Amino acid sequence: MVNEKYKKMLSNKSVIRQLAEYATARGKEIGYENVFDFSLGNPSVPCTKGYTEAVIRLHETKDPMEIHGYSPSPGNPYVRETVAKSLGQRFGLPYETKHIFMTSGAAGAIAHAVRLVTVPGDEVITFAPFFPEYGPYVNDTGAVLKVVPPRYEDFQINFEDFLEMLNPKVMAVLINTPNNPSGVVYTKETLARLGDILREKEKEYGHEIFLISDEPYREIIFDGKKYEYPSKYFENSISCYSFSKSLSLPGERIGYLAVNPAAKDGDILADMCTQISRGIGHNCPASTPQLAVAEVIEETSDISVYETNRNLLYDAFTRLGFTTVKPAGTFYILVKALEDDAIAFCQKAKDYDLIFVPADNFGAPGYFRVAYCIDTEKVKRAIPVLEKFVKEYY
Amino acid sequence: MVNEKYKKMLSNKSVIRQLAEYATARGKEIGYENVFDFSLGNPSVPCTKGYTEAVIRLHETKDPMEIHGYSPSPGNPYVRETVAKSLGQRFGLPYETKHIFMTSGAAGAIAHAVRLVTVPGDEVITFAPFFPEYGPYVNDTGAVLKVVPPRYEDFQINFEDFLEMLNPKVMAVLINTPNNPSGVVYTKETLARLGDILREKEKEYGHEIFLISDEPYREIIFDGKKYEYPSKYFENSISCYSFSKSLSLPGERIGYLAVNPAAKDGDILADMCTQISRGIGHNCPASTPQLAVAEVIEETSDISVYETNRNLLYDAFTRLGFTTVKPAGTFYILVKALEDDAIAFCQKAKDYDLIFVPADNFGAPGYFRVAYCIDTEKVKRAIPVLEKFVKEYY
Numbered sequence: 210m211v212n213e214k215y216k217k218m219l220s221n222k223s224v225i226r227q228l229a230e231y232a233t234a235r236g237k238e239i240g241y242e243n244v245f246d247f248s249l250g251n252p253s254v255p256c257t258k259g260y261t262e263a264v265i266r267l268h269e270t271k272d273p274m275e276i277h278g279y280s281p282s283p284g285n286p287y288v289r290e291t292v293a294k295s296l297g298q299r300f301g302l303p304y305e306t307k308h309i310f311m312t313s314g315a316a317g318a319i320a321h322a323v324r325l326v327t328v329p330g331d332e333v334i335t336f337a338p339f340f341p342e343y344g345p346y347v348n349d350t351g352a353v354l355k356v357v358p359p360r361y362e363d364f365q366i367n368f369e370d371f372l373e374m375l376n377p378k379v380m381a382v383l384i385n386t387p388n389n390p391s392g393v394v395y396t397k398e399t400l401a402r403l404g405d406i407l408r409e410k411e412k413e414y415g416h417e418i419f420l421i422s423d424e425p426y427r428e429i430i431f432d433g434k435k436y437e438y439p440s441k442y443f444e445n446s447i448s449c450y451s452f453s454k455s456l457s458l459p460g461e462r463i464g465y466l467a468v469n470p471a472a473k474d475g476d477i478l479a480d481m482c483t484q485i486s487r488g489i490g491h492n493c494p495a496s497t498p499q500l501a502v503a504e505v506i507e508e509t510s511d512i513s514v515y516e517t518n519r520n521l522l523y524d525a526f527t528r529l530g531f532t533t534v535k536p537a538g539t540f541y542i543l544v545k546a547l548e549d550d551a552i553a554f555c556q557k558a559k560d561y562d563l564i565f566v567p568a569d570n571f572g573a574p575g576y577f578r579v580a581y582c583i584d585t586e587k588v589k590r591a592i593p594v595l596e597k598f599v600k601e602y603y
Numbered sequence: 604m605v606n607e608k609y610k611k612m613l614s615n616k617s618v619i620r621q622l623a624e625y626a627t628a629r630g631k632e633i634g635y636e637n638v639f640d641f642s643l644g645n646p647s648v649p650c651t652k653g654y655t656e657a658v659i660r661l662h663e664t665k666d667p668m669e670i671h672g673y674s675p676s677p678g679n680p681y682v683r684e685t686v687a688k689s690l691g692q693r694f695g696l697p698y699e700t701k702h703i704f705m706t707s708g709a710a711g712a713i714a715h716a717v718r719l720v721t722v723p724g725d726e727v728i729t730f731a732p733f734f735p736e737y738g739p740y741v742n743d744t745g746a747v748l749k750v751v752p753p754r755y756e757d758f759q760i761n762f763e764d765f766l767e768m769l770n771p772k773v774m775a776v777l778i779n780t781p782n783n784p785s786g787v788v789y790t791k792e793t794l795a796r797l798g799d800i801l802r803e804k805e806k807e808y809g810h811e812i813f814l815i816s817d818e819p820y821r822e823i824i825f826d827g828k829k830y831e832y833p834s835k836y837f838e839n840s841i842s843c844y845s846f847s848k849s850l851s852l853p854g855e856r857i858g859y860l861a862v863n864p865a866a867k868d869g870d871i872l873a874d875m876c877t878q879i880s881r882g883i884g885h886n887c888p889a890s891t892p893q894l895a896v897a898e899v900i901e902e903t904s905d906i907s908v909y910e911t912n913r914n915l916l917y918d919a920f921t922r923l924g925f926t927t928v929k930p931a932g933t934f935y936i937l938v939k940a941l942e943d944d945a946i947a948f949c950q951k952a953k954d955y956d957l958i959f960v961p962a963d964n965f966g967a968p969g970y971f972r973v974a975y976c977i978d979t980e981k982v983k984r985a986i987p988v989l990e991k992f993v994k995e996y997y
Contacts, residue, residue: 210774210810211868211875212722218878219871226676255667264662264891273649279853282620313707313886320884328606342881349882380604416604459673460890474605477613481605484612487736488743490714492707495889496854497658 232564245591246564252457253582254510263504280493282483284311291503300438310479313462315425318449321482326419327352331380337572364393377414387426390578391543392536404443425451430538431516444471457510463498515540518581540582547602561598626958639985640958646851647976648904657898674887676877678705685897694832704873707856709819712843715876720813721746725774731966758787771808781820784972785937786930798837819845824932825910838865851904857892909934912975919986934976941996955992
């Protein structure tokens with residue numbers, strides 16, 4: 210019999226996708242170059258030449274059975290070893306092959322990580338503003354997602370409300386730094402305090418509370434800063450990564466999960482993921498993208514455009530009197546709407562062909578998200594249009 | 604806290620994988636050419652030149668953002684349309700783009716199909732001999748897999764036991780033709796009778812019973828026969844396909860789910876799969892393999908070697924007094940062991956470096972599976988070794 214739950218979900222599709230579909234349709238009417246589409250987090254710079262050349266070389270020189278054969282369930286061992294070495298060199302943790310599990314992007318990594326450390330009925334805490342897909346990612350495992358309200362002044366962690374929300378049913382905490390939708394990067398102080406609290410509560414409750422760190426924007430950091438790696442601040446950590454943003458490969462669905470070697474059962478958690486895969490039909494990410502990313506593991510696309518766009522938009526929004534927090538990474542900025550109802554605000558912006566996403570679903574009602582992974586030239590053209598739109602409110 | 608269920612599963616890994624690992628290790632000792640490894644269903648012929656050329660051409664000529672960008676959740680629309688047209692032409696059902704959902708192989712298709720038409724507690728019936736991974740595929744959704752015992756004389760459906768097992772909690776029936784592990788292909792008569800029974804029971808119970816048809820071996824059919832397409836025989840059908848076997852691309856995790864256009868809610872079932880994906884971290888199969896298989900949708904690898912191997916092995920096993928059913932497709936044959944305990948039999952065969960898989964987990968205790976997707980030359984060398992081994996029993 211047809212499952213009614215999924216049927217009902219059809220009428221409740223992602224707001225982001227609906228807006229992106231609107232932007233595409235509007236583009237067909239007036240030319241897409243005239244639609245200021247800030248809806249989707251689809252990278253706007255190509256993958257590296259190195260990646261393209263690696264795929265071509267693999268197909269021209271390798272035995273097809275070697276590159277297209279079944280991967281072992283946790284991923285190609287050479288690829289896992291390459292990831293472990295690269296992470297070890299960058300962040301100083303003693304990763305080995307056994308700590309790495311290759312996934313279909315960060316979504317796949319989170320789907321495995323949550324199942325790894327919870328059973329149905331357990332609680333998982335995340336912090337607003339947050340990526341709305343965490344709802345289905347967590348709730349469909351049978352665990353329950355709880356959301357700590359935002360700390361509006363800087364979008365760091367709201368520890369007061371977090372401490373109130375913690376209880377013995379919490380088995381995992383899910384963070385995202387650099388953050389979608391705010392672009393904020395958690396500071397050393399935030400991560401250290403989070404680690405201290407988790408260690409203390411683990412003792413109090415008598416069980417581990419795993420830190421699941423979603424970090425696909427890790428490489429997109431501005432102002433020459435260095436990324437603070439969450440796993441350095443807490444032992445029971447699982448890092449979830451995707452090459453979608455750093456290498457501009459979102460369609461290839463390639464990422465990994467890295468278990469902190471010091472974690473409880475750290476030597477077997479990645480292997481346990483293979484058992485989760487059997488039930489969710491994941492098996493492995495595609496073999497060729499696995500092999501090709503391993504060839505260019507230290508490369509990123511030319512991501513400097515995102516910092517340029519951040520500067521232009523942050524300046525414009527503040528100059529025009531908007532309330533916002535300066536993003537330190539990603540390609541998003543979260544801005545307070547000029548009326549209480551951000552949905553109404555974004556609806557009016559559409560009249561100017563400005564496509565913004567209301568952040569109600571991101572746990573920040575009254576705010577809207579601007580995804581600036583678009584051409585700088587278009588960002589520049591959007592600013593006078595924004596100025597015109599703002600005049601409606603003053 | 605670490606999930607104990609998945610930890611326990613580690614000690615209960617796939618028998619097939621364990622034997623394959625043994626064969627690889629043994630190969631390192633005596634040379635892999637001396638190990639008669641009939642354990643794994645990994646295609647032994649390369650993908651087509653057309654596929655390799657398509658991948659290279661895509662990377663040499665297309666905009667990287669076009670080929671590596673996010674696919675819409677149900678898959679690339681051009682690829683879905685290509686699949687719909689091809690299926691329509693081959694099997695005469697009026698498929699449209701909306702009936703096709705691109706998946707990570709047949710495993711991903713089954714994972715979605717079961718969730719689509721069951722809720723936890725519902726029953727799904729399958730027929731022995733069956734692919735043992737159906738256990739986790741079905742049980743991890745919360746539904747319960749029930750297995751109808753084999754009809755040993757021809758490995759067609761055992762309708763007597765099936766009729767006894769049917770009850771109002773059965774929401775889906777999962778079949779696999781051509782069959783892994785028997786190589787048997789369901790006849791027109793089998794499929795017609797199955798369809799009649801399902802229609803009758805739907806009426807009796809007042810709800811649909813979906814037929815989920817797992818058909819990755821559809822193209823590997825011997826003796827010039829034509830494939831009987833299960834969906835032709837029953838409206839509420841979902842076909843699950845993979846390019847792993849026909850195009851020798853198991854590592855690329857590319858397949859699809861095709862909803863019979865006449866099915867209940869047939870116009871929305873594929874779309875509903877996108878909602879299931881959100882919870883299981885699937886998203887989409889990789890974009891490049893999607894685009895590349897669409898370029899070669901009517902091609903198959905040179906699969907004639909499997910028929911040659913089938914002939915050699917079927918002749919040898921029957922000549923040596925084994926009980927078996929002649930495979931009409933795939934690259935498997937299921938054979939009765941020469942003692943009651945097939946595990947003991949396969950253990951003894953290892954002394955001759957013959958690697959067979961006991962079929963206890965396939966629902967056929969006392970039988971063993973022979974995967975003959977290996978070089979014909981090795982099959983020929985294996986036969987005298989088999990003869991020598993058999994002398995232990997006579």
